[in-house]
Amino acid sequence: MGNPRTPGQRLEHAQRDEEIVRLRADGVPPRDIAARYGVTESRVSQIWTKALRSMPARGLDERKAEAEQFYETMISTLVPLLRDPSVPAGTKAKISDSINKWSVSRAELWGLNAAKRREVEIITASTIDKAINELTGEIEAKAQHDQIMAELAELDRRDH
Structure with a gap:
């Protein structure tokens, strides 16, 4: 266009x-x-x-909560299928691809792929507390994503 x-x-x-x-x-x-x-x-x-x-911050928080709930439901439903030896390899590949795409979307939503900031910010105790809380959430989300991706890779190796 x-x-x-x-x-x-x-x-x-x-x-x-x-x-x-x-x-x-x-x-x-x-x-x-x-x-x-x-x-x-x-x-x-x-x-x-x-x-x-x-998006306004409130709308983003609501969207994050909805996305997290969906993501958790999807993972709890699909990962057992990946571990099931009776599920065909092609189906597992599609499931793995879907989980990967949702992980990327989730990373975008949480800002894990955001560009670095290039501005000066005054640091206060509340700023540090807020940053620690945000980083803790990001680290937990990244660790969960990495664990899932490792499990998917392992399952993929087993199937091939």
Whole structure:
């Protein structure tokens, strides 16, 4: 589609971007969204990331809670299938791919892939406490993600 030049094109892009964000929030994989709208997966990710950055903090906290609940449900449902020797390797590969994509989405939501800040900030005790709490959450999320990815890799090695 390129850069929108007319007001009509800008409106179309805005409507498309809004729909892309809604679909990502509903858990539709970026590949499916990209194919549907004729854009790249990278563009879908850019639109999603921009939307996340523009969310008010309260909305983001609610979204994080919903995403965490979904992620936990997905993991508790899918990981046992990966461990089940009766599940075909192709199905396991699809499950592994889905978990990986959700892990990337989760990392985006938590800001684990955010760019480094380049500004000076005054450090206070409350700033440090807040940063420690945020880092603790990020470390726990990263550790869980790494553990799941290691289990997936191990299961994949067993299947091949």
